[in-house]
Amino acid sequence: xxxxxxxxALLAGACGTAxxxxxxxxxxxxxxxxxxxxxxxxxxxxxxxxxGDVFDTPASARRTIVANQLVVYxxxxxxxxxxxxxxTLTVGSPSILSPGSGNVRMPYDAPMPDADIQLLEAWIxxxxxxxxxxxxxxxxxxxxxxxxxxxxxxxxxxxxGDVGAVVTVCPSDQTCQFYRGNGTCQP
Amino acid sequence: xxxxxxxxxxxxxxxxxxLADHRASAYPQFQLSRDQTCSSCHLSPSGGGLLGExxxxxxxxxxxxxxxxxxxxxxxxxxxxxxxxxDVRGAAGYIRTPDNAVTGFPMQADLxxxxxxxxxxxxxxxxxxxxxxxxxxxxxxVLDRLWSREHYLMWQQDSGxxxxxxxxxxxxxxxxxxxxxEHPDYTRRYGGMPLYAETYAAAIEYVTPAxxxxxxxxxxxxxxxxxAHDNGVAAYAEVRPNPQFAxxxxxxxxxxxxxxxxxxxxxxxxxxxSADVLVQAELQLVHQQVNGRRAPTQVVGYVMASRSxxxxxxxxxxxxxxxxxxxxxxxxxxxxxxxxxxxxTSHFELVLQNRIAGIGLGASTGGPTSGWSLLHGHYRL
Numbered sequence: 001x002x003x004x005x006x007x008x009a010l011l012a013g014a015c016g017t018a019x020x021x022x023x024x025x026x027x028x029x030x031x032x033x034x035x036x037x038x039x040x041x042x043x044x045x046x047x048x049x050x051x052g053d054v055f056d057t058p059a060s061a062r063r064t065i066v067a068n069q070l071v072v073y074x075x076x077x078x079x080x081x082x083x084x085x086x087x088t089l090t091v092g093s094p095s096i097l098s099p100g101s102g103n104v105r106m107p108y109d110a111p112m113p114d115a116d117i118q119l120l121e122a123w124i125x126x127x128x129x130x131x132x133x134x135x136x137x138x139x140x141x142x143x144x145x146x147x148x149x150x151x152x153x154x155x156x157x158x159x160x161g162d163v164g165a166v167v168t169v170c171p172s173d174q175t176c177q178f179y180r181g182n183g184t185c186q187p
Numbered sequence: 188x189x190x191x192x193x194x195x196x197x198x199x200x201x202x203x204x205x206l207a208d209h210r211a212s213a214y215p216q217f218q219l220s221r222d223q224t225c226s227s228c229h230l231s232p233s234g235g236g237l238l239g240e241x242x243x244x245x246x247x248x249x250x251x252x253x254x255x256x257x258x259x260x261x262x263x264x265x266x267x268x269x270x271x272x273x274d275v276r277g278a279a280g281y282i283r284t285p286d287n288a289v290t291g292f293p294m295q296a297d298l299x300x301x302x303x304x305x306x307x308x309x310x311x312x313x314x315x316x317x318x319x320x321x322x323x324x325x326x327x328x329v330l331d332r333l334w335s336r337e338h339y340l341m342w343q344q345d346s347g348x349x350x351x352x353x354x355x356x357x358x359x360x361x362x363x364x365x366x367x368x369e370h371p372d373y374t375r376r377y378g379g380m381p382l383y384a385e386t387y388a389a390a391i392e393y394v395t396p397a398x399x400x401x402x403x404x405x406x407x408x409x410x411x412x413x414x415a416h417d418n419g420v421a422a423y424a425e426v427r428p429n430p431q432f433a434x435x436x437x438x439x440x441x442x443x444x445x446x447x448x449x450x451x452x453x454x455x456x457x458x459x460x461s462a463d464v465l466v467q468a469e470l471q472l473v474h475q476q477v478n479g480r481r482a483p484t485q486v487v488g489y490v491m492a493s494r495s496x497x498x499x500x501x502x503x504x505x506x507x508x509x510x511x512x513x514x515x516x517x518x519x520x521x522x523x524x525x526x527x528x529x530x531x532t533s534h535f536e537l538v539l540q541n542r543i544a545g546i547g548l549g550a551s552t553g554g555p556t557s558g559w560s561l562l563h564g565h566y567r568l
Contacts, residue, residue: 020515022483031446031477032511039414041382042317046412049320056416057444092286096324105286109371111555113546115517 020115024123026130030061033116037107051096058130065131071124073132080124089117214368216493216503219458220465221245223396223427226349230270230301232392233362233401236312236337237272237299238567239349246567247533251499256533258568270301273314273568278540280561294563297336306346310357312337316383319412334411336385349394356389358408361421362401364437365454365469365489371542373507373522374469374489379421379439379450383414400424407443417441417448431458437471447476452487464494483512491524501528507544517552521545538563 022028038044039056044064046054052068054060065071069084076083087093089112092103105111123129174187215234218225225234228242238246243256255261258271265271279291297314316334318327339357360366361384364374370382388405403421407413419441427433435454441447452471459466468490475482491505503526510519522544529537540561547553 022512022515023480027445028477028482032475032482036377036511040376041414045414046416047319047383047414048317049412052320052322056414059444103286105284107284109282109284110520110544111285111546111557113511113518113520113554114552115515115547116511 020119022119024119024126026062026123026128027058029120029123030055030058033112033119034061037110037112037116040107040109043108062131065128071128071131073128076124077127080121083124086117086121086124089120215365215467216465216491216501217245218465218467219427219431219433219456220463220493220495223430223433224349224394224399226394230308231310231359232343232353232355232394232399233360234366235360235368236274236310237270237301241349243533246530249495249499250530250533252532254533260534268303270303271299271568273298275566275568276563278561278563280540280559282557282559282561284557284559285555298568303347306342306344308341308343310337310339310341310359311335336383350396351394353392353394354390355392358385358387359390360385361388361403361405361439362390362392363403363421363423363439363450364452364471365467367489367491369524369526369540372489372491372505372524373487373509373520374471377485377509377511378469378471378487378489379441379448381414386413386415386417396427396430398424398426416443418443425454431460432456437469445478446482449474462494463496464492466490466492483514486510486513499530501530502526503528516550517547517554519547519550521548534567536565536567538565 022032034055035057039046039054042048043050044053044055046056046060053064053070055064065085070088071080071083071085080086081090084093088104088106090105092105095101095104215225217228222228222241222245226232226239228238228245229235230237230239238256247253247256258265263271273296275296276294277292278294280289282288282290293315295314297312300309300311300313302309313333313335315332316336318331321327335358337357337359339355339359341353341355343353344351360380363380364378366380367375370376370380375381386405386408388403390401390403392401393399401421401423404419405421406418407416419439421437421439423435423437425433425435433454433456435456437450437452437454439448439450441450450471450473452469454467454469456465456467458464468488470488471486473485473487475485486508487510488508489505491503493501493503495501503524505522505524505526507522507524508519512518522542525541527539531537540563541559543556543558545553545556
């Protein structure tokens with residue numbers, strides 16, 4: 001047992017020294033940063049979907065980032081530090097659960113390492129590949145669909161050069177409008 | 188009487204029971220100091236949930252004010268084939284992660300039922316779940332707040348006993364590692380056993396005072412949006428060369444949506460009777476692949492020392508370490524937990540939970556220091 005405790009203590013003191021060569025891709029940052037830090041049971045897992053954000057898989061992270069404007073392509077590419085995603089991690093953003101109560105910084109249960117935030121910024125600065133939303137001449141970005149027997153509903157249908165369509169169904173009291181270049185659900 | 192009034196009375200009844208003073212269930216912190224196996228106190232071969240007769244006796248003997256330890260204080264006699272119970276938990280206090288906040292939240296409200304016939308049994312856990320977010324901060328319906336966290340069919344070789352072969356299938360938490368109750372402990376939070384990781388699984392398990400082994404195969408829950416999306420297999424074995432010492436090994440392989448993980452590790456437990464201290468530790472190495480490409484190798488560890496004192500107090504001091512990437516500086520976390528349990532009655536427990544955590548200790552990069560101090564109340568039906 002003493003040896004086990006000693007091994008633990010030694011590992012606790014060990015730190016890497018290599019240059020941060022992690023790939024700034026949506027798949028990588030979701031699986032190694034966003035999912036373990038944010039997709040916890042009571043927060044942004046598919047189980048809870050707190051404030052509509054889900055980060056447990058690359059597909060859900062893509063949908064969340066596009067639909068909830070956490071990174072707005074192409075605007076935020078030039079200034080990642082001021083994207084909603086990064087400001088929420090660094091200085092906080094207005095609480096959605098308790099409007100008017102001030103800013104809330106994420107993750108709520110344990111801060112994120114600076115190096116992880118820098119990798120997220122590098123992904124945005126590199127073009128936010130995997131979570132772009134580019135309207136084109138076919139009005140991709142906003143459209144209206146119908147389901148048999150139901151009312152029409154608006155959808156955000158974005159085209160990402162890397163991964164194809166990201167489809168978000170707007171709530172019945174919202175329509176799809178272009179906002180800072182993205183098609184988004186708006187009241 | 189309408190169903191709404193019945194539900195209302197049930198809620199009021201639970202609140203009254205929660206406010207009445209009467210102790211809480213056992214923990215891994217009691218293993219070796221009280222008995223060798225989890226199944227000696229719990230009906231489940233891996234611990235947690237309903238207590239057996241021995242567990243109830245431990246609950247009574249270790250509490251400040253005693254009280255009848257059985258379900259509903261024994262006022263509601265149960266036939267021998269049926270066991271009922273429940274747990275209600277909530278917490279409130281101060282957190283700094285890194286912003287300061289005063290917070291309070293419910294943690295658990297579960298009812299348990301266990302029906303046995305000879306060597307066969309059915310276990311059901313039903314209760315309240317956190318409802319999924321509804322767009323516009325809407326209000327979920329009652330049914331959106333209910334679920335069954337565990338339900339499984341089990342066969343055990345030693346009918347009515349606590350040793351031997353167990354086989355079970357259904358929805359439960361795969362058996363792996365030290366299995367602390369406190370889910371923020373790093374070997375649970377980052378060690379493959381997060382909160383609500385229960386899923387559909389089948390397990391074959393063997394438990395004796397001298398050793399135990401558990402092999403669990405599991406799949407992503409196909410019925411709800413789950414917390415864990417893993418398919419895989421978990422193995423855990425523990426050998427106890429003497430009643431005060433245990434050493435274990437563990438392995439888990441999981442795959443999910445482009446992510447593959449292999450976890451391997453060891454556990455150790457040593458009870459020091461002279462000091463009445465149990466020290467237990469778990470250390471895991473984690474190898475990952477994202478879309479077939481090598482991703483960071485990680486290490487997760489936790490060491491906890493527990494000591495009972497006074498008539499009904501238990502002090503835990505834990506050290507957690509999690510390095511999300513062994514190759515890069517500033518990505519490791521360390522936490523110190525100090526938890527003080529007071530077993531007020533056989534059914535009611537108060538826990539003062541405290542943590543201070545840092546990122547990248549000793550490195551030029553890191554992150555904010557964080558922590559919390561929470562008072563946690565736990566009532567066992």
